[in-house]
Amino acid sequence: MATNFETSKPIYMQIVDTIFQRIVRGEIGPGEKLASVREMAIHSGVNPNTIQRSYAEMERMGVVETKRGQGTFVIEGEIIVERLRHTMQTEIISQFVKSMEELGISRQQMISRLESFLKEGEQNDDPLK
Structure with missing residues (x-):
């Protein structure tokens, strides 16, 4: 496998x-x-x-x-798990922010877009509908 x-x-x-x-x-x-x-x-x-x-x-x-x-x-020790969790979250967020900045999205637009996505879900994600 x-x-x-x-x-x-x-x-x-x-x-x-x-x-x-x-x-x-x-x-x-x-x-x-x-x-x-x-x-x-x-x-x-x-x-x-x-x-x-x-x-x-x-x-x-x-x-x-x-x-x-x-x-x-x-x-x-649970501190290892928490340290890993924090490190992984930081890496994911950092990559997200970098990718969005490369698209020319402002930080305020990122926050607004993320809040909308979390609130409404992916189904209401298309601005052309």
């Missing part, structure tokens, strides 16, 4: 992002063991070295720890 990856971002970072999303959603909890490098490689359809690089990056970021002979575990 290979995963479809984007070409715009390194695969190992896309794997990191996927694991982070699972942690933030509560699918993987603090202290929980991640799949082995081999299992994750098979599941993702990538080379085990790519998974090892993903795990090493997450360890460098302080989100997981490797226990020799036992595997890789999410760091204990």
Whole structure:
């Protein structure tokens, strides 16, 4: 069951992002063991070295720890989850704002448009109707 990856971002970072999303959603909890490098490689359809690089990056970021002979575990404590959630939200908002600014949309128009979208939903989104 290979995963479809984007070409715009390194695969190992896309794997990191996927694991982070699972942690933030509560699918993987603090202290929980991640799949082995081999299992994750098979599941993702990538080379085990790519998974090892993903795990090493997450360890460098302080989100997981490797226990020799036992595997890789999410760091204990809810603060990790909150930190991840905040970081991911900031990245998404930053990309949204950048994209809208590239379209020439003012910040006030962004706020107004977002409020309208959240209030009315996507069905009332077409200004030509």
